[in-house]
Amino acid sequence: MSEKRNTWEGVIGLELHAQLRTRTKQFCRCEVRFTNAPEEANKFVCPICLGHPGVLPVLNRASVELSLRLASVAGSSISRRNIFARKNYFYPDLPKGFQISQYEVPLAEGGFLPYFFTSEPGGEAEVREARFVRMHLEEDTGKNYHLPDGTSIVDFNRCGVPLLEIVTQPDFHSADEAVAYLEEMRLTMIYLGVSDANMELGQMRCEPNVSVRPVGANELRPKTEIKNLNSFATLRKAVHYEIKRQIAVWESGGEVLPQTMRWDDAATGFDGRRGAAVAMRTKETADDYRYFDEPDLPPLVITDEMIERASGFADKTAFNVRARLIEKDGLSEYDAKNIATIPDNLRWYDALLPEIGDAKLTANWILGEISRWRAERGDKFLAEFKTAAQVILALKERRITNPQAKEIFGKVAVTGENPEQLITELANASDAATSDLDAILEEVIKENPAPAADYKKGKKAAVMALVGQVMKKTRGAANAQEAKKLLEEMLDE
Ligand SMILES: [Zn+2]
Known part of the structure; x- marks a missing residue:
């Protein structure tokens, strides 16, 4: 079986939905607020996001500006005149009966995001590129709660939250590759301030489309799309499963149907195991949605000033930060990865390095003592950039030894006190002890x-x-x- 599988390869494209980091919703002034309890349902709504008759949407410019940052670092071609479209479908969490989206002309087309991919455990990271088909603006739907007593609650708090949909070419051949790209994208959106991209909170959701083909072939066979995956772990399971299933279908002389599927941990799969992608419906085509131009919104014109403002973020992508830490600061690949891919670590690094002036020492402290105490103390971690820098500098200047620096930092982490007095006392004691x-x-x-x-x-x-x-x-x-x-x-x- 495994030998046979080597003659097939997966072909995976990704659709990613990211909630943009705006204060208010896409077409009304309701606050964007994450809620996840039935008792908080429908607290952040108004006639516009509830789709009452006669209301008029007004586009949130901040969502456009944030999306342009991403389009700009990806080198995408940006559409100067954007028409919004209505995507019509019926669903209980969509009170208008349509979603305002972009159809014929998206905000941006083309471009790519470089990302690091390590094909073998412990191997060296290679640079790959994920090419974009398009990025377009739309709005989120509401959410349904199904309670144990059998009642259901429809919550419209999320209705109208600004979304950016980012579609890639079918450039990935394994779930690992797809996840490596998604991780890079998640960090990039966080660093650019485009989205908080927290998958657990549903701020970033992805829908892989999967097909398989004989290795070496260029054809694209019918694909299935797996809806709304909220974690990398589920994405991995779903993609692995679909690749295996489709190979089995083709090899038994059958034909893979284009379908929309969802992942079900409890369902029994074609292989008799628990966990399966199950078909929801045959895949929609554009005709099913009866797209037409949104009559209530004027065209969105992108000006030179907007493009100018959105440029200048290239040095902030996680990829470029990592490259900078390796090339400019001389950090090892391992240290650079652990600093650049954890936003809190990067914040500390950017704040401490100018004070300390020694990249290796700064990275060692962030990945060592600072991370350790931060994990241990959580909210009660009281060291600040300034007090941490004082301790590390005293060590660098050899006023205190390494064990002393760790001891002092431990106190600072717990009490938040200024370490200068502790440093002076110990430095004096050291002088006395070592002068002779x-x-x-x-x-x-x-x-x-x-x-x-x-x-x-x-x-x-x-x-x-x-x-x-x-x-x-x-x-x-x-x-x-x-x-x-x-x-x-x-x-x-
Ligand atoms: Zn509203």
């Missing part, structure tokens, strides 16, 4: 004749026992490297 380092070293050699003799006989490692004694006598204030060097000099004489 030579005397201490001689003392240690005298008090520990056995390791000293071992060292002289050629057991070079024995010096570490003496270093340990020096650290003990100075209560950690001595520099261990330096003490080791000086001890060796003394013993070699």
Whole structure:
């Protein structure tokens, strides 16, 4: 079976829906607020987003500006005159009976997003490109709650929240590739301020379309689309499943039908296992939606000023940040990835590096002590950029040792106090302890004749026992490297 599967490849394209990071909805002034409980239902609604007769939508310009940032960094061609369209369908969470979207001319076409992909665990990351078909603006639908007592509640809070739909070419051949792109896109949207892109909150949802073909063929066979996947884990399961299922269909002489599907963890699949993509309906065609121009909205004209404002974000994409950390700051690929792909880490890095001026030291602290204390303390993590920088600088300037810096930072993380006094006290104590380092070293050699003799006989490692004694006598204030060097000099004489 596995050998046979090697003769097929998956062909995957992605549709991604991102809620834009605006304060208000797409066509009304209702606040965009994430709610997820039946008792909060329908608190952020008005006649416009409820689709009452006679109301007029007014486009939220902020949604356009945010979308243009993404189009700009992708190098997409931006449509200067945009007509909105009505996409007609009936669904309980769509009170108007249509969704305002863009159809014939989208806001942007073409362009691409580079992303890193590691094909083998532990292997080197390669750069791939995800090419875009189009990006267009639309509005979100409401949400239904089905309660245990059998009642259902329709919640329109989400109705009319600005959405950007981003469609890629079928450029991916595995779920892993698709996820690598989506991760890059998620970070890019966060960094550009385009969307909070939190998948758990449904701020980013994706719909893969999947087909398979014999390896080496250029044809595109009928594809299925899997609706509204809310996590990378589900996306992986669904894509793996569909690829396997379609190969089985073709190999048994059948034909894959173009269908819209949904993932069901409880359903039994074609392979007899739990978890399956199940068909919802045959795939809609554009005709099913009876698109026509939205008569209530004037054309959206994109001006030079808008394009100008949206440009200049290229250095903020996660991809470019990572490249900058490697090329300009000299970080390892591993450190750069862990800084650039975790927005909190990047915030700390950008704030601390100018103060500390040592990229490697800054990255080590962020990925070490700072991350550790942040995870442990959560909301109660009280260190700030300024106080953290004070501690790390004192270490860099060798006013305190590494164990001392960690100890002080631990206090700052818990109490939020200013570390300067702690640093000064310890630095003074260190000075006192180490000002007479030579005397201490001689003392240690005298008090520990056995390791000293071992060292002289050629057991070079024995010096570490003496270093340990020096650290003990100075209560950690001595520099261990330096003490080791000086001890060796003394013993070699
Ligand atoms: Zn409203």
